[in-house]
Amino acid sequence: MANKSLQSLRAAGFLPPDRGTRLLRFRDLIRISFREVVRKRRRYIGVMAAIALGTAGFITIVTMGRDLKANFNNDLDLLGGATIIAAHFDPQMYDRQEWFRTRTIEAVEQIPGVRDVTTSRLRSGATTTYQEKVYGFNLIGVDSNYWSLFSFTPRYGRLFTAEDVAEGRKVCVLGQDLAKTIFGAPEAAIGQILNLDNNLYHVVGIIGGVRAADKTLMAFLPISTAKARIPNISEISSLYIRCNTWDDVAPVAAALETVITTSQASKGLRVQVAWEPLQQVQRMFWWVSLFIYASIGATLVLGGFGIWNIMMAAVTARTREIGLKKAMGAEDSDILWQFLFEALTVTFTSAFLGVVIGRVGIEYMSRMLGSSPPEGLFFLCLSAGLAFAAVLGIGSGLYPSIRASRMQVVDAMRYE
Amino acid sequence: MNNSDLVIDIQHLTKNYNSGAETIPVLKDINLEVRRGEMVAIMGPSGSGKSTLLFILGIFQPATSGVYNVAGVDVLSLDRDAQAIFRREKMGFVFQSCDLLENSTVYENLELPLIYTGVKRRDRSDMIMEALQRVNLEHRVRQPSNRLSGGERQRVSIARALVNEPEFILADEPTGQLDQANSERVMDYFVKITEEARVAMVIVTHDASTAERCSRRSLLSDGLLKPY
Secondary structure, three states: HHHHHHHHHHHOOOOOOOOOOOOHHHHHHHHHHHHHHHHOOOOOOOOHHHHHHHHHHHHHHHHHHHHHHHHHHHHHEEEEEEEEEEEEEEOOOOOOOOOHHHHHHHHHHHOOOOOEEEEEEEEEEEEEEEEOOOEEEEEEEEHHHHHHHOOEEEEEOOOOHHHHHOOOOOEEEEOHHHHHHHHHHHHHHHOOHHHHHHHEEEEEEEEEHHHHHOOOOEEEHHHHHHHOOOOOOOOOOEEEEOOHHHHHHHHHHHHHHHHHHHOOOOOOOEEEEEEOHHHHHHHHHHHHHHHHHHHHHHHHHHHHHHHHHHHHHHHHOOOOHHHHHHHHOOOOHHHHHHHHHHHHHHHHHHHHHHHHHHHHHHHHHHHHHOOOOOHHHHHHHHHHHHHHHHHHHHHHHHHHHHHHHHOHHHHHOOOO | OHHHHHHEEEEEEEEEEOOOOOEEEEEEEEEEEEEOOEEEEEEEEOOOOOHHHHHHHOOOOOOEEEEEEOEEEEEHHOOHHHHHHHHHHEEEEOOOOOOOOOOOOOOHHHHHHHHHHHHHHHHHHHHHHHHHHOOOHHHHOEHHHHHHHHHHHHHHHHHHHHHOOEEEEEEEEOOOOOOHHHHHHHHHHHHHHHHHHOOOEEOOOOOHHHHHHHHHEEEEOOOOOEEE
């Protein structure tokens, strides 16, 4: 209908031929909309801040999610070792006792989701003599992963390093009560010499940490040293595996049995997972995640409602301006696009600010956690943020824009 | 004058408003012809229907019956978009309240009709400066509109009405908010533009001195338009 009327006017020579300027007008409308938002920025600053912070939160949380989970693991694991899987061979009464072979341990390390694997050898009933007194204790040979896997920290001195293990150094770490019993005070043990089976070992540290309470009467040697120098020490009959996150525990536990069984004889194998603490941690994190995402969603939706509200108020406040523009020859679509672009300008500018703030947040958190989140995930979040800005802008701006575009010129011009 | 000079041709035009069950006739039988280079004043007391007639002339609202042709085209039968295109191609408006876009410069006010018409950006500046020169305001081109005096604002309105080189200009009480000196000045510009650009002009006013400057005057009374 519209085209027919226009064509007849143009055919009659009353109107000039179509200049094909719709795209030109479109570009100008974008420019005008941007200018309008910049000039009336005080009106939009509140909702822009809400959308920017919502977008920043979304990008930061999603991009850093895995690293945050891993970090939570370390902290929450102290409560129950939810991401630690233990594999043992039960003692065999009549058959040969199985132990973990090197190839098995290497295969376990390759299972996706495994962060650390540690092994130990045990010698029960070890003794030492100090100032003519004899002391009994359990002796464990461990590798350097042992400390980080169980979140042990040095209470005094230091723990073994990878070099101590690799070079089979004659150093030892003691439990706090054992050190106190032998040397009078834990700190007094540092630098002392401990005699074990006619070998002398330097005491380099006292074990500490939340989980150290059941290790207070033990002594620790590098596993290589223990194997070479301690008679009657056991083979490796226990493996401890720490997973990257608690989401990895179930698949790793499922894969573990298969990997061990295909690598060696596995009679008496037992895989233990702390399912109850794991579920508690997962439940807690699920609620925390829900709360965070709900907060971000609410912020963004509130921002959207804010824009909707402002745009509705703007349509009323600018009624006369709309009438004036229509009197100057603006088509309904020109008015619609202008208001819609204003809403989109607000959401896209806010989203862009959010991306910048989010990027800064990611950099800051990465440094704090010592992690490097995947760049691909950031760009995925960035795209999602911009797509959401488009949806928010159209969702909140469309109705006010349609209302503005459908306004009758005469009503708009008479509006006081 | 010949028929090709005829710009506005109104025959037996009526406009009724409905108030509940009651029909109120505002314009009863309007006949009006305006040619190029003519400046017609439509006078009348408040409530006589001057603004209604102006809104119909500007195709802001439909008539109840009658014919309204512009250069032989029945503009009241056009659909909404065609009316908008017709307005931007053929008409210019000057309003009593010196309606300029606030928070915009003089340049931006004059640029808007050119944007809607689809004039390319590089051509706009010359057209804007030419329109401003006609009202001697080219030196104020970058001024924000809210820093202009009342007289200057109305002159910018005139320049904006002219910038698209319209066939005719409709002015609603163009001197209504101006003092005597500024009113005289604005009317000087109207006379000059009508003569130089051969534009048809319809001025709705209740001010006798403004009407005096027009080439023809009509009085709208009781819904009828009579020579004055």
